Structures are given as C-alpha cells and as structure tokens.
Amino acid sequence: MNAAPHRPRRPERPAPRPAAPGLAVRRAAADAVDAVLEKGRPLEEALERLTRELDERDRGLARMIAATALRKFGTLRALIGSLLERGLPEKAGRVETLLVTGAAQILFMDVPDHAAVDTSVALAAESPASAGFKGLVNAVLRRVAREGKAMLPDVADQPQWMVDGWTAAYGGKDALAIAHALASEAPLDLTAKDDAAGWAEKLGGKLLSTGSIRLVEAGNVTALPGFEEGAWWVQDAAAALPARLLHAKAGETIADLCAAPGGKTAQLAATGAAVTALDRSGQRLKRLKQNLARLGLDAEIVEADAAAWKGGPFDGVLIDAPCSATGTIRRHPDVAWTKAPADIASLGALQARILANAADLVKPGGVLVYSTCSLEPEEGEKQVEALLAARPDFVRDPVAPGECGVAAEWINAAGELRTLPTHLPDADPRFAGIDGFFAARLRRRK
Numbered sequence: 351m352n353a354a355p356h357r358p359r360r361p362e363r364p365a366p367r368p369a370a371p372g373l374a375v376r377r378a379a380a381d382a383v384d385a386v387l388e389k390g391r392p393l394e395e396a397l398e399r400l401t402r403e404l405d406e407r408d409r410g411l412a413r414m415i416a417a418t419a420l421r422k423f424g425t426l427r428a429l430i431g432s433l434l435e436r437g438l439p440e441k442a443g444r445v446e447t448l449l450v451t452g453a454a455q456i457l458f459m460d461v462p463d464h465a466a467v468d469t470s471v472a473l474a475a476e477s478p479a480s481a482g483f484k485g486l487v488n489a490v491l492r493r494v495a496r497e498g499k500a501m502l503p504d505v506a507d508q509p510q511w512m513v514d515g516w517t518a519a520y521g522g523k524d525a526l527a528i529a530h531a532l533a534s535e536a537p538l539d540l541t542a543k544d545d546a547a548g549w550a551e552k553l554g555g556k557l558l559s560t561g562s563i564r565l566v567e568a569g570n571v572t573a574l575p576g577f578e579e580g581a582w583w584v585q586d587a588a589a590a591l592p593a594r595l596l597h598a599k600a601g602e603t604i605a606d607l608c609a610a611p612g613g614k615t616a617q618l619a620a621t622g623a624a625v626t627a628l629d630r631s632g633q634r635l636k637r638l639k640q641n642l643a644r645l646g647l648d649a650e651i652v653e654a655d656a657a658a659w660k661g662g663p664f665d666g667v668l669i670d671a672p673c674s675a676t677g678t679i680r681r682h683p684d685v686a687w688t689k690a691p692a693d694i695a696s697l698g699a700l701q702a703r704i705l706a707n708a709a710d711l712v713k714p715g716g717v718l719v720y721s722t723c724s725l726e727p728e729e730g731e732k733q734v735e736a737l738l739a740a741r742p743d744f745v746r747d748p749v750a751p752g753e754c755g756v757a758a759e760w761i762n763a764a765g766e767l768r769t770l771p772t773h774l775p776d777a778d779p780r781f782a783g784i785d786g787f788f789a790a791r792l793r794r795r796k
C-alpha cells in the first residue's frame with residue numbers, strides 16, 4: 351500500500367474576528383444618513399432598502415439612530431467641529447457621518463456608550479478612505495461619552511437658509527424656538543372615526559382640544575386596539591384641522607384635490623359628505639384606497655392633475671397642496687436636508703396653478719380651504735394673498751378662536767390658521783408641540 355504523498359501543511363489562517371455586535375444595524379443607519387445628505391433621498395425610502403435583511407427590532411434601532419442623527423444634525427455637527435481643531439480633510443470619507451451617528455447614540459439614545467464607540471470605529475475600518483481615522487473616531491466619541499450633553503452648543507439643527515426664512519417670518523426669538531421644537535421627537539396623534547373621547551380612554555391617550563388623541567411611546571401602531579377594526583388613523587393634530595374647517599356634512603359634495611394617502615379624505619368621508627378624492631400619483635392613490643378600505647369609508651377616486659382637472663362644482667374644495675413640508679421636520683427630519691430654496695419657489699408655482707384651477711371648482715357660496723404643512727409664508731399666506739388679488743369673487747372666511755378647538759394664538763391677523771411646532775406646550779415635553787401648518791378658508795361670493 352502506497353503511503354499518501356506528504357504535503358506540507360498550510361500555515362493556519364487566523365480565524366476571522368467576529369463582527370462587533372450591532373454592526374449591521376449601525377452600518378444601515380450610517381448608509382441611510384449618507385443617502386439623505388449626499389443623494390437627497392427620503393429617509394424612509396433609504397431605510398426601507400437598507401434594512402431589508404435586518405429583523406424587526408434592528409430595523410427599529412437603525413431607524414432611531416438615523417432619525418436622531420438627522421434631527422440633531424446641526425448640534426452634532428457643530429459639536430464635532432468644536433472637538434476637531436483642524437477639521438476633517440476632504441478625503442476622510444464618511445468619518446463625519448460616523449461621528450454624528452455615534453454621538454447621536456451616546457447623547458440622545460439609550461444604548462451602551464461602548465457599543466456606539468466600538469461599532470463606529472469598526473465601520474471606519476471598513477473603507478480605505480476612513481480606516482486611517484479609526485483612532486480619531488475612537489478618541490472623539492470617547493470624549494463625547496465622558497463629557498456628555500454639557501458640551502452641546504446651542505445652535506439650530508436645520509440649515510441656515512431655513513432658519514433665516516423663519517427669522518424673517520416670525521422674528522429671531524421665535525425662529526430659534528421653532529428650530530429647537532423641530533428637533534424634538536413628535537408624539538403620536540390619532541384621529542378617531544367617531545367617539546374620540548372613548549378611544550382616548552381605551553388607548554390611554556390624551557384627548558386634545560381639537561379632538562385628536564395624543565399618545566407617547568405607543569410602540570407598534572398596528573398592534574393597538576382599534577387599528578384592525580379601522581376605528582382611527584394616524585394624523586398629526588394640526589394636519590387634522592384643515593378638513594375640520596370645511597364643516598362638511600351629509601348631503602354635501604366635497605373635492606379633496608391632493609388627497610393621497612387619504613388622512614383628510616377619511617375625515618371628510620366620515621362626515622357622510624360625498625367625497626371626490628383626487629391625486630396625481632396612482633401609486634399614492636393605491637395607499638389611499640387601502641386606508642379607506644381598512645376604515646370602512648368610501649370616496650370616488652380620481653387620478654388627475656389638480657392644476658387642470660375639471661369637475662364639480664362642489665360645495666367644498668380642500669387643497670392640501672404639495673409643499674416643502676418644513677412644518678413636519680419633527681416627524682421627517684430628512685426634510686431639513688433634502689429641500690433647497692429652489693424647491694420653495696418651484697412648489698410655490700405649482701401651488702398657485704392648483705389654487706387657480708381649484709377656485710373654478712367651487713359653487714357660488716361654497717367654501718375653499720387651502721392648506722400646506724409648510725412653515726414658509728411663500729407656500730401659505732402669500733399664495734392666498736395672490737389668489738384673492740386675482741379672484742375678487744372670493745373672500746376670506748376667518749377662523750374663530752375656539753372653532754374646532756383652535757387656540758387664539760394659532761390664528762394670524764387675517765384669520766388664517768398658522769400653527770407652529772412651539773404651540774400646544776405641555777408640562778411633559780413628550781406630549782408637547784404640533785406640526786407647522788397653514789390653512790386659509792375662503793368663500794366664493796354668491
């Protein structure tokens with residue numbers, strides 16, 4: 351029998367080092383932040399793509415890290431700048447993102463500091479551009495962990511051009527307060543189909559003056575009582591006001607011109623009015639249909655351009671116009687970084703075209719509500735001024751304090767609704783605030 355030929359043994363490779371626990375979650379969060387900041391992608395869309403392989407708990411953690419980093423981005427970037435005497439070289443790759451996401455976890459989230467530091471260092475090591483900065487990432491984040499929130503600078507978290515716009519519209523003091531309020535996490539608001547007081551009690555929530563139900567730390571929304579049976583839907587308390595201002599009722603015809611995904615359509619349909627829900631996006635109308643089906647509500651659905659569509663005339667028309675959405679930055683912190691001044695101008699032009707067409711759809715004596723979830727007067731007050739100047743057959747129908755639970759301070763001198771994220775204060779900050787919304791109610795002369 352031949353002996354097996356002798357082969358020299360291969361030198362043993364060191365076993366690969368196990369990946370730091372939680373690395374994939376942090377990688378997804380940092381990638382999502384980069385997608386927002388560098389490619390202008392919406393955060394939800396980026397997270398959807400980047401967290402597909404993660405389990406539900408890790409998906410939630412990745413979302414929380416990315417959203418916190420973006421919500422506190424101005425403060426965190428200023429903090430990191432102050433800790434780096436010479437700044438970061440252009441070719442440092444994603445080191446700034448790793449420092450911001452790492453510091454967000456250390457300062458604003460309930461995760462162990464060492465996990466935030468170790469995973470940030472491991473992520474730096476992953477790419478040649480940032481590998482040389484591992485030591486710096488480690489040193490900066492350890493210092494952040496040691497010194498804590500005391501070292502945070504008092505600056506706005508949003509881009510300067512936005513803060514300048516709010517300063518011009520609301521004054522410097524209020525602009526900074528708005529910027530700070532937008533950097534806080536928003537509570538969860540619900541609109542009940544009926545019996546809001548009963549549902550507030552069942553859900554352990556707070557019934558607001560406007561009729562919305564407010565919850566904090568509600569967890570998985572779809573697991574809450576009443577979701578399956580379609581008793582309520584998620585809608586910020588300010589977002590629920592424009593539809594309420596129409597005071598729609600059974601026997602009336604209402605057109606909801608920018609309707610998807612249908613929060614306001616649901617409110618209008620729940621009054622018993624005959625509702626036409628129109629939107630340009632077929633994809634978003636699919637979601638509207640699903641939402642109405644869950645709620646057991648009905649509307650005629652039209653896919654069309656609200657700036658050109660002909661129909662009606664209607665007793666009431668609601669325009670919840672496409673806008674920069676700067677009033678919703680608490681809920682969508684990416685908006686601060688994906689919008690630019692040019693967007694305000696182009697959205698303003700679209701809003702003017704939609705308003706001009708919508709005015710023709712209102713019956714004489716009928717009502718037109720124009721709303722946006724924007725803090726920019728160019729998308730609110732100025733649009734209405736321009737329409738009224740062009741259409742003497744329309745007049746403002748002012749909102750009265752107390753109407754629909756609206757506080758006097760939410761109404762401007764012209765009688766229009768102008769909510770700010772600093773409104774609706776609460777001793778418990780988790781319950782405070784409201785989205786920034788604008789709504790004007792106009793009436794067509796008979």
Ligand SMILES: C[S@@+](CC[C@H](N)C(=O)[O-])C[C@H]1O[C@@H](n2cnc3c(N)ncnc32)[C@H](O)[C@@H]1O
Pocket residue numbers: 607608609610611612613614615628629630631634654655656657670671672673704
């Ligand atoms: C602020 S969202 C509407 C939110 C909705 N009203 C709600 O409460 O759930 C604006 C909507 O306007 C739609 N939109 C944008 N341009 C449009 C146009 N020219 N005609 C009709 N809809 C348009 C978008 O597809 C988007 O669904």
